[in-house]
Amino acid sequence: MDSGKMTCTLALAVFTATLGSLQYGYSLGVINAPQKVIEKNYGHSLGVWSERSAVLSENGTEEEEFSEAGQHPAVVMYWSLSVAIFAIGGMLSSFLVGFVGDLRGRVKGMLMVNVLAIAAGLLMGLCRLWKPHIMVISGRAVMGIYCGLTSGLVPMYIGEIAPKAYRGALGTLHQLAIVSGILISQVIGLDFVLGNDDMWPLLLGLSGAPAILQTFLLPLCPESPRYLYILLGKEEEARTSLSRLNGPYDATSDLEEMKREKEDKEPRMSILTLILSSKYRRQLLVALMMHLSQQLSGINAIFYYSTDIFTRAGVSQPAYATIGVGVINTVFTLVSVALVDKTGRRTLILAGLGGMCCCAIAMTVGLKLQNDYSWMSYVSMSAIFLFVSFFEIGPGPIPWFIVAELFSQGPRPAAIALAGCCNWTSNFIIGMTFQYIQALLDCYVFILFAALLFCFTMFTYFLVPETKGKTFDEIAALFQKGRKQRLKDNTELEQLKTSTDA
DSSP: OOOOOOOHHHHHHHHHHHHHHHHHHHHHHTTTTTHHHHHHHHHHHHTOOOBOOOEEOTTSOEEOOBOOGGGSHHHHHHHHHHHHHHHHHHHHHGGGHHHHHHHSOHHHHHHHHHHHHHHHHHHHHTGGGSOHHHHHHHHHHHHHHHHHHHHHHHHHHHHHHSOGGGHHHHHHHHHHHHHHHHHHHHHHTSTTTTOSTTTHHHHHHGGGHHHHHHHHHGGGSOOOHHIIIIITOOHHHHHHHHHHHHOSSOOHHHHHHHHHHHHHOOSOOOHHHHHHOSTTHHHHHHHHHHHHHHHTTSHHHHHHHHHHHHHHTTOSOHHHHHHHHHHHHHHHHHHHHHHHHHHOHHHHHHHHHHHHHHHHHHHHHHHHHTTTOTTHHHHHHHHHHHHHHHHHHTTTTHHHHHHHHHSOTTTHHHHHHHHHHHHHHHHHHHHHHHHHHHHHHGGGHHHHHHHHHHHHHHHHHHHOOOOTTOOHHHHHHHHHHHHHHHHHHHHHHHHHHHHHHO
């Protein structure tokens, strides 16, 4: 869209779509804060939490003791499954993003999958009616399936309705909603709010609340004009959708762009066809590497390790320091929203990855020397905050929407599905293996991430083009130009080889 206008309808459509992203972020963070409380309830349900009679403590007063149910193998297994099943659900459902998005449209697709979110919220919110561990695990699995779908549908829809001038900023709102959801879950997960023995089912059940609001708002949102025109051939409906999104203006230029894309487009591609296609190989490589750089950057390791670092630094309430990290997360995502359409995607990704690489080295030095020099603890803490800041400037938000920019309508759903699966899979691998890598490398674990970040920085510098302010056709042309040059070079090489042999 070339109108460059921000209308109330467009704002409503983007807000409504990102409610799914908010729900995704909330579901990511909500399980962590009340861990001990949930483990205790799992222990009661499994019959392994034994309450001892009152005993005399050292000072002679009576106090009630509890066995460490969280140490019981059954509780550990069910707790680990409660965390991991979310990512497994996301991995599996991410393959269906293209199918769901094309089945009845982007808006109706988001509307349909809300059934999953509401069902998941009810399973977790009513978990005390049966066996809490079974109900929570089931709810987390269903919520993971929902989040795997919405993490692809939301960027796809926003990327297709956003005017070219605002495409980056509006695309970044997906990540802003995710980090806002994480922050909200951290705050209301505190023990004096909802993260306590009485209220924790409500805390988990609220995961499905945004879906209820979104269900009422989605019927007010226009369908993607690109979907209507390019896939369905409904020009008048696409024109009407454009008018609703961008106000009264001449939509001819937008429709002409869509017409060219429709004429050039291949039929809707399957995931296997896209993988085997040489035409889109470079775009696919860039898309997958962007998502790998997001998850293998070590950002999740920071969240796993931050509480321990804050504790070792003498912070009496590490939970509040972790919330501080969440606030930084949100603030710098807002910075990215303001900068992405001015400085460009490539510039912000390079700055973010390079800055994170330096911070990872600083964290390693701080962790190694903080036992010898107390002030090194503050180096570690500062490095954590800066690491998160650099992540949210570029590597956090941009991979989610840049995939929709790199591909035309035909291969776009399959590309988003593949990128989403790559994101969920690498997230799952880091979550499952980080504790073992940390045990093996100790404080040097961040050197590993620094090396990965350096490689991702070099990849971005040499192979990722700038997409700011370009139409979908112009972006595709950037890759086709490189492809044609490589084909030309190969042809000349073959001719030279033939003439030499002759």
